[in-house]
Amino acid sequence: MGTETQPSEQPWADIAPDAARRLVTAAVEAFAERGYHATTTRDIAGRAGMSPAALYIHYKTKEELLYKISSVGHRLSLRILQEAAASDGSPAERLATAVRSFVSWHAERHTTARVVQYELGALGEEHYAEIVGLRREVDTVMRSIIQDGVDAGDFDVPDVPGTTLAALSLCIDVARWFNPEGRRGPEDVGELYADLVLRMVGGAGKP
Amino acid sequence: MGTETQPSEQPWADIAPDAARRLVTAAVEAFAERGYHATTTRDIAGRAGMSPAALYIHYKTKEELLYKISSVGHRLSLRILQEAAASDGSPAERLATAVRSFVSWHAERHTTARVVQYELGALGEEHYAEIVGLRREVDTVMRSIIQDGVDAGDFDVPDVPGTTLAALSLCIDVARWFNPEGRRGPEDVGELYADLVLRMVGGAGKP
Numbered sequence: 001m002g003t004e005t006q007p008s009e010q011p012w013a014d015i016a017p018d019a020a021r022r023l024v025t026a027a028v029e030a031f032a033e034r035g036y037h038a039t040t041t042r043d044i045a046g047r048a049g050m051s052p053a054a055l056y057i058h059y060k061t062k063e064e065l066l067y068k069i070s071s072v073g074h075r076l077s078l079r080i081l082q083e084a085a086a087s088d089g090s091p092a093e094r095l096a097t098a099v100r101s102f103v104s105w106h107a108e109r110h111t112t113a114r115v116v117q118y119e120l121g122a123l124g125e126e127h128y129a130e131i132v133g134l135r136r137e138v139d140t141v142m143r144s145i146i147q148d149g150v151d152a153g154d155f156d157v158p159d160v161p162g163t164t165l166a167a168l169s170l171c172i173d174v175a176r177w178f179n180p181e182g183r184r185g186p187e188d189v190g191e192l193y194a195d196l197v198l199r200m201v202g203g204a205g206k207p
Numbered sequence: 208m209g210t211e212t213q214p215s216e217q218p219w220a221d222i223a224p225d226a227a228r229r230l231v232t233a234a235v236e237a238f239a240e241r242g243y244h245a246t247t248t249r250d251i252a253g254r255a256g257m258s259p260a261a262l263y264i265h266y267k268t269k270e271e272l273l274y275k276i277s278s279v280g281h282r283l284s285l286r287i288l289q290e291a292a293a294s295d296g297s298p299a300e301r302l303a304t305a306v307r308s309f310v311s312w313h314a315e316r317h318t319t320a321r322v323v324q325y326e327l328g329a330l331g332e333e334h335y336a337e338i339v340g341l342r343r344e345v346d347t348v349m350r351s352i353i354q355d356g357v358d359a360g361d362f363d364v365p366d367v368p369g370t371t372l373a374a375l376s377l378c379i380d381v382a383r384w385f386n387p388e389g390r391r392g393p394e395d396v397g398e399l400y401a402d403l404v405l406r407m408v409g410g411a412g413k414p
Contacts (some may be wrong), residue, residue, distance in 0.1 A: 035242025039213060095229070116384065162391070162399045173380035176324065177372070184369070192369045200403050202411075203259060 011076055012108060015068070020058040022048040022071075026064040032111045036066060036119045066119060067127040073109075073116040074134040080105055081141045091149030092203045098145055099171060099197045100190035106174040107186035113175035140167055149203055156202030167197045218283055218316060222275070227265040229255040231279075234272040239318045243273060243326045273326055274334040280316075280323040287312055288348045298356030299410045305352055306378060306404045307397035313381040314393035320382035346387040349375055356410055363409035374404045 015021040026047035030039040041062050045055040059065045084098035106113045123131060143164040149155035157163050174189060184192070198204040222228040227380040233254035248269050252262040266272045291305035313320045330338060350371040356362035364370050383398060391399070405411045 034244040071366065075266035117322040122219075158402075159399060166400065166403050169380045169384060170373060170377050173376045173383070177376060177381070192366060193373065195365075195374050196370065196407050199407050200407065202406065202407075 011072055011112060014120055015072070017159045019048075019050065019054065023050070023058055024065065024068055025054055027062075028069055028112050028115055031066065031069075031115045031119060036115075036122045041065075046163070049179060056148075062191050063122065063124050063127070066115075066122055066189070067124070067131075069112065069136075070116050070120070070123065070127070070131050073112055074131055074138070077102065078134055078138050081138055084147050085141050091145060091154050092198055095145050095149065095203070096194040096198060098142065099167065099194040100187075102171040102187045103174050103190040106171055107178045107189055110175040110180075111177045113172070117172060117175060119128065139164060139168065146201055149201060163200055167200060170197070218279055218319060222279070226255070226257065226261065230262055230265055231272065231275055234269075235276055235322055236317050238276075238326060240323045243269070243322075243329045248272075251398065267413070270329065270331050270334070273329055274323075274331070274338075276319065277323050277327070277330065278337050278341075280319055281338055281345070282324040283308070284309065285310060285341055285345050285348070288345055292348050292352050298352060298359055298361050299405055302352050302356065302406060302408065302410070303401040305322060305349065306374065307394075309375075309378040310381050310397040310400045311393045313378055314385045314396055317382040317385045320379070324379060346371060346375065352410055356408060361410050370407055374407060377404065409410075 012024050013023050014070065015024055023044060027044045028037070030043050030047055034043075039062065041055055041059075042052050044062070048055070059068070080101045081098055084094055084101050087094055087097055089097070108190045120128065120131065143160060146155060146157060146160055146164055148169070150157050150160065170193060176191075178189070180188075195204065219228050219231050230251060234241075234246070234251045237250050237254060248262055248266075248271065249259050251269070251272065252259045255262070266275070287308045288305055291301055291308050293327055294301055294304055296304070327335065327338065350367060353362060353364060353367055353371055353374070357364050357367065377400060381400075385393075385396070402411065
């Protein structure tokens with residue numbers, strides 16, 4: 001699992017300078033705890049140990065912070081799925097890899113994933129359009145793996161777009177219910193869900 | 208579908224008097240739009256066309272309103288599942304009925320369902336414990352239908368609690384992505400998902 005889960009470990013690692021990264025981390029926590037609308041830039045600056053004026057150097061508005069979180073989060077999910085889609089193996093193996101990685105991401109980064117999924121409506125119009133574009137790409141990658149399995153005669157799927165939607169929804173909702181202190185870890189849920197999605201596409205036991 | 212979807216049509220119908228019902232409706236809208244923490248009792252009273260003092264006659268705190276919404280919402284979901292579990296037919300038929308009804312509820316009442324699912328953490332300790340108890344009952348009902356299918360030799364399920372969790376999660380997440388203007392209506396999603404959950408339990412084509 002080493003390389004699969006790596007992208008999820010440090011979602012903010014590429015954000016520079018250090019102060020901008022600290023602000024993003026503080027914003028994720030604040031949005032997750034109280035919701036986007038109840039959080040002020042002053043709250044975020046305070047959590048990051050900075051003044052509101054220092055925050056303003058890096059992000060002009062609270063919406064810019066939400067956009068940054070949403071953009072990095074969606075790009076990471078997309079990359080995780082693209083890597084699975086491009087991996088070696090049968091469609092069933094690639095689908096299982098995609099589900100395992102996508103579930104692990106949503107379990108390990110459940111706080112970020114919740115913010116990214118539940119606060120979409122607070123994005124400005126242009127930013128929203130960009131994120132919707134990334135979500136379409138996520139859908140396209142998952143759909144292409146399922147379609148490959150249908151074309152190869154390995155899967156039996158009456159409704160490819162609907163099954164794609166359901167498979168992604170199942171993985172995303174892990175962020176809602178996942179409890180790091182629960183008895184199932186991210187990899188356990190990934191294994192369970194890979195099997196369930198293979199059953200959904202009628203491809204269980206056909207690796 | 209008439210009788211199946213009936214309980215979902217008017218979730219607040221039993222709340223009396225009229226003013227208390229209007230306050231609950233206003234609170235659901237406000238919480239869904241801005242989040243629980245960003246909403247004030249003044250906002251809610253204003254939306255209901257009432258004064259803050261008039262609100263206070265019916266609900267002493269904002270948390271009491273959230274609890275009312277959560278309690279009514281969870282009791283309705285539970286009743287919908289219990290009716291499906293108690294219906295006539297094979298385990299596969301009862302599971303399909305349960306998924307169709309539960310999905311319809313989450314699609315039709317997606318605004319309420321989002322508030323109920325995403326604001327659990329804002330409930331007071333006692334109220335939270337009561338809602339967790341209702342959620343356990345929901346889980347028990349779904350699990351019992353799946354277990355009946357396993358016991359009858361109709362389903363093949365290596366992990367009954369995990370598959371129960373996944374089936375409920377799939378239905379609940381409909382509230383997040385469902386768009387009343389989209390091309391799939393509540394009943395279309397219900398049909399699709401009934402088929403997918405039957406596939407998950409290895410019971411497709413065994414009515």
